[in-house]
Amino acid sequence: MGLHEYRLETGREGFYAITGKISEAIAESGVLEGLCVIFSPHTTAGIAINENADPDVRYDLLLGLRNAFPEQPGFRHGEGNSTAHLRAGAVGGSQTVIVRDGKPLLGVWQDIYFCEFDGPRQRRFFVKVM
């Protein structure tokens, strides 16, 4: 029913391009015009769409997110990864893209990324096309 699951291994933190997998899932679904939802079932990793050209942008995104959501003396969560929960929430746990002519409708500078904030881990994400 147009549902795909993918797995990946992540490092400590990072943006991992997954646009190729999304294109593959859409092609396999046979849907030509519709919607595609990419969903992370994790609470310290999310899905983002951002620039694909200069890898320094991903470096700056990680730096800017750490700066916006730093460790707080008042944090209570014993696992010590609350900033990862905050950063995953800020980028969002899913993205929705439009499907046109059997492909994801993205801008020329856009790629879809799996965003790890609390690795290294075995992670997965789901792609639903309809």
Next chain:
Amino acid sequence: MGLHEYRLETGREGFYAITGKISEAIAESGVLEGLCVIFSPHTTAGIAINENADPDVRYDLLLGLRNAFPEQPGFRHGEGNSTAHLRAGAVGGSQTVIVRDGKPLLGVWQDIYFCEFDGPRQRRFFVKVM
């Protein structure tokens, strides 16, 4: 047509688990494979997906969001709740989840939350399944 409306009463601020309502809406819709959109019609309250195990995570999320979007001397909005608008925008006013086997496809640590940043209030949210 698979559209449900729910109401809740909130405190000053907080994350309120609504996964049970979402599961109920999906079951009532009869949709087995599809998408479900949870939408907040408010501008100082949003919808988030985050950890369900340790309530301290919700405490830390609220603290981290207040820290990232604090009161600013330069704010102009007379109502004085601009940080609530910012925090609601950061978590997002809606979430989209995949429906599989008539249930929301969530990670084991994920719950869906209604996020109040400017209560106490009478609030509502919509759930669309298709």
Next chain:
Amino acid sequence: MGLHEYRLETGREGFYAITGKISEAIAESGVLEGLCVIFSPHTTAGIAINENADPDVRYDLLLGLRNAFPEQPGFRHGEGNSTAHLRAGAVGGSQTVIVRDGKPLLGVWQDIYFCEFDGPRQRRFFVKVM
């Protein structure tokens, strides 16, 4: 197939109300009950839903986002617009709204905005209704 493209010219930064265009796209699609996705194909401009009543809220949102994601000495991206990438990512590159009775289901205080963080530019956005 329910897909519309719109263009707009932006200033340096700002929130541009596009709810009228969304309503128009939904009406033209003929869809009465469903979903509508508004998507920005840009990486330094996003789509937000926030308060429509007091323009000071938009002023405060821009101020609060600049404060949360300021310039960092450690930024590497040569173009110098990493904070725009961060702010666009924080508001999100798309929004999903529910369609009811052939109209976007929004709260009375909500409008949909195209959010420019790195203008002035010629921009566009897509609206998919299904």
